[in-house]
Amino acid sequence: MPYEIMKDLIEKFSCELVLADPEDSQNMSGLLPVLKKMHGECIRLSLQSEAGEVIRARDLITRGISGNDTDADQRIASLETFIKELSHAVTNAGQSENRSKDTESGAVETDPGDTADAEGTGAAAPHAGEADPAAVSREASISDHHADLETKLDELTLLIGGFCPGEIPVLGDMLNNLDELIAVSKHIAPSLFHDTALACKKYVETMTMEETSSTRPVEEGLVLLKSILSHMKRNEPFAFDCSDVLELLEIRFSEEKTAEPEQQAPAADNQAEPEKKAPVKISGDDMEILIDFVSEAQENLETIEVNLIDLEQDPANMEIINNIFRPFHTIKGVSGFLSLNRINRLAHATENLLDSARSGEFIINDTATDVILESVDTLKQLIERVSEGINTGFMPKDDDIDVDSLRDKLQTLQRALIRGDREPLGEILVKRKMVDQASLDQALEDQKSHPDRKIGEILVDAKKVQPGQVASALMDQVPSRKKPDTQVKVSTRKLDDLVDYAGELVIAQSMLKQKTMDYPLISQNVSQLGQIVTNMQTIAMSMRMISIKATFMKMIRLVRDLAKKSGKEVNLTMQGEDTEIDRNVVDALYEPMVHMIRNSVDHGIEAVSDRLEKGKPSQGEIVLRAYHKGGHIMIEIEDDGKGLDRDAILEKAKKTGLVTGKEQMTDAQVYDLIMQPGFSTAKQITDVSGRGVGMDVVKNGLEKFRGQLQIASKKGRGTKFTISLPLTLAIIDGMLVRVDEEKYVIPTMAIQKAFKPAREECFTVEGKGEMVKDRGSLIPVIRLNNIYKTDRSNEKKPVHEGLVVVVESKDEKRAFLIDELLGKDEYVIKSLGAHLEGVEGLAGGAILADGRVGLILDVHGIFGIR
Amino acid sequence: MGDVQETLNQAIQSTTLKTGKYLTFTLADEEYGIGILKVKEIIGMMPITSVPRTPDFVKGVINLRGKVIPVIDLRLKFGMASIPYTDRTCIIVVEIDANDMTIQIGIVVDAVSEVLNIKEEEIENAPSFGTSLNTDYILGMAKIDKGVKILLDIDRVLSAKEIQLLGER
Helix, strand or coil: CCCHHHHHHHHHHHHHHHHHHCCCHHHHHCHHHHHHHHHHHHHCCHHHHHHHHHHHHHHHHHHHHHCCCCCCHHHHHHHHHHHHHHHHHHHHHHHHHHHCCCCCCCHHHHHHHHHHHHHHHHHHHHHHHHCCCCHHHHHHHHHHHHHHHHHHHHHHHHHCCCCCCCCCHHHHHHHHHHHHHHHHCCCCCCCCCHHHHHHHHHHHHHHHHCCCCCCCCHHHHHHHHHHHHHHCCCCCCCCCCCHHHHHHHHHHHHHCCCCCCCCCCHHHHHHHHCCCCCCCCCCCHHHHHHHHHHHHHHHHHHHHHHHHHHHHHHHCHHHHHHHHHHHHHHHHHHHHHHHHHHHHHHHHHHHHHCCCCCCCCCCCCHHHCCCHHHHHHHHHHHHHHHHHHHHCCCCCCCCCCCCCHHHHHHHHHHHHCCCCCCCCCCHHHHHCCCCCHHHHHHHHHHHHCCCCCCCCHHHHHHCCCCCCHHHHHHHHHHCCCCCCCCCCCCCHHHHHHHHHHHHHHHHHHHHHHHHHHHHCCCCCCCHHHHHHHHHHHHHHHHCCCCCCHHHHHHHHHHHHHHHHCCCCEEEEEEECCEEEEHHHHHHHHHHHCCCCCCCCHHHHCCCCCHHHCCCCCEEEEEEEEEEEEEEEEEEEEEEEECCEEEEEEEEHHHHCCCCCCCCCCCHHHHHHHCCCCCCCCCCCCCCCCCCCHHHHHHHHHHHCCCCCEEEECCCCCCEEEEEEEEECCEEEEEEEEEECEEEEEEHHHHHHECCCCHHHHHHECCCCEEEEECCCCEEEEEEEECCCCCCCCCCCCCHHHCECCCEEEECEEEEEEECCCEEEEEEEEEEHHHHHHCCCEEEEEEECCCEEEEEEEEHHHHHHCC | HHHHHHHHHHHHHHHHHCCCCEEEEECCCEEEEEEHHHHHEEECCCEEEECCCCCEEEEEEEEEEEEEEEEEECCCCCCCCCCCCCCCEEEEEEEECCEEEEEEEEEEEEEEEEEEEEEEHHHECCCCCCCCCCCCCCCEEECCCCEEEEEEEEHHCCCCHHHHHHHHC
């Protein structure tokens, strides 16, 4: 029952309306999200006029909030009328839906609701101060016209509903009907109704001549006419983007080459382009919806991109097309509601293209993918503007972003595309080297004499292939897509809480275990509990993990674009794309990967001619590989390009003074040079890369997230970059140490060594403090209890009585004086809370094995404490 | 419509007015109260990890079921003499609003007394001690029976800005 949701929404709205305080704009704005949903529902149920009503109600509220309309009670009253009428209309529509659908009498049934609607709001409208007085006086004569038009429209609906292809008499009736409509509407402003009716007539004419059987454009036109009519009855301008309907009607006769001037298109454009010249302030309630919209749309566009890439591999897969279609549809719907015209129109045009693809009219090819991607990019820009607008509080101008040419492109493409076909089975088999071309030709020859036999059967009969092979090739032809698990959106805060509690459970469980060790009966249960707890913790941790696939997919897009730009042929393959990593780490990975992929395509892979000269296949290969290794995720980017040129690097390094040229350097050391700032061996700066910022940025970016970068290369054979990052940023490898009574965690990454200094290795240098000697160099000693003022005894313990831990950060070394090393473990980093965030020398807290809080040291921060 | 208006007004008043339930506790023989809606839970004394380079009244941090939360000694915060903790010493975990987010903070008090229903008419505004003394953090004084209880605006008592300012000193 599709009307159920609508009814719920209406009920919700009425409840909120009753509770709303008309004087309080904050309160009123709470109604807006419900209205938004209602609008979406209306569109879904194709209740055009109701959707119009919803928009009107929204305007009413917005006006109220911005304070232009002072009469609050009137406003509430008209809103109440609105919701009552709407509920009435929906109930009617719902009932008629339930009845037999032999004719489209459903529309007739809705009309009482509509009329009542118009009267109800019409009565309220003068109070809201928007009715045109002149229009009221003319109302009597016009309403006659309206009734006339309404009957005609209903008749037409019936005709179309009962239309079967080829029934010329019915078409004649339709034409008559339309003629009458045109005649009546000639004197009615706005001319949009008239124009649409004309367009419909033209289309029906083409139907008679061409024997086109699709009545969809006319139906759309009819819906449009009806909603225009209902708007006219309420004396309000029709504000929807109806250009698509007109286009739909027009496409047919532009193909027909009816060389008449098409006044409809400009009319539609005028409707759709009330571009605001001055920046418009966004009201607080709109802001909320806008913020929702932006985040939703950005997410949607991401999925579109990923799916488009999938679609390229498998252009006929309806499910993928659907997955692309749906987000566009959502964006279109919501942006229409928010009157973001440009976004709306572009999304709409793209949606149209996809819709035809969806109904199987053609198959999305490379050009189509390119255009859709272009549309995605433009939408991204537009949405970026909106989000800028959210920050500044004003609707930004987006006039400079060109939508129309893209729209034209989409439309031409839609027309140009014709139905393609699936890859023939034979080709698949040949590609897989299961049969050779000769036997396939033979089989195809056979097929000509037995047209009803399938190629697979012939091949199996001729013992060229095994039945199993054919079966698997068939599977390939229509690849089965495994259904993704249904997913739930959960706030990260809840996830973090879950992880916290799981961690606590582990601690509590281990304490329980110690206490129950002597009671065999209980201890058995406890160890079982332990098993469950451990599993639970693993799951809780894994909830923060996401697969790296989305990031890899973006790289495919990047490689695709870069290769096109540089005229090289590059194929990117992924391995281990299902490897999961912490979602924060994903963000850390993206930038460096983009840099390196750019490097690979631009510097690594050679131009096609060079490759052929060297006896390599013309298409370059880039392999993206992800896997886990010892608590780290490893990402490899490997290309089969020209590799790093050791001599060129050394020469350049000598020029810039990085090396003297006399050192003996291993290959790895030489390659590491390219990670120095300002180092680039590219002979010329290209659009893609080679500006001299590159690898050092990558390196720094990774180090920020405790990651590393390694380079391996063979000249002429290719280069391999390996990134290693910790699986999660929330966990740190640490050494627990004791200083007096305090326990601290020192990140293992920073620790170089720990040793007990001999008395003769300790010095006090005048003016510089205490030092210890390690392998010939002097390292300043830092007493943690001193800088942390936890030292209760007054006498300083001599350095040689304790242990020193040598730590290094950013090429500086210090020795921490500690009393005891307590062990090495993994710790979950926890914030100390907003109050204590800024404490110098502390990176955060960690729950220790005994349930107490331990402090994690920020090694570099400590160096700065004097 | 009128009725709705009334109900709404009442609802708004009840949230803004001081009438309501208060958790009272003692601190150096004085009775204090915190709005019950601010109180998350009351826990017994537990090991506190002291955090270096913070003001004295910041006792440190504790592990509250996997969350690290700061603990503040209200005696020290109010400039009273510190006394050794007894088995009646409690940590009241409160939720305070700071910079658009709610954070949990523990406050150490001598002992928790009871939950009281205090009416508007029983509450007097905080006495003014002249300009030199800031009484912002006092919501009002409640006269119950013979005693006077000091109602605290805990958001202000524990504003992050103040704590950080002190930390920098």
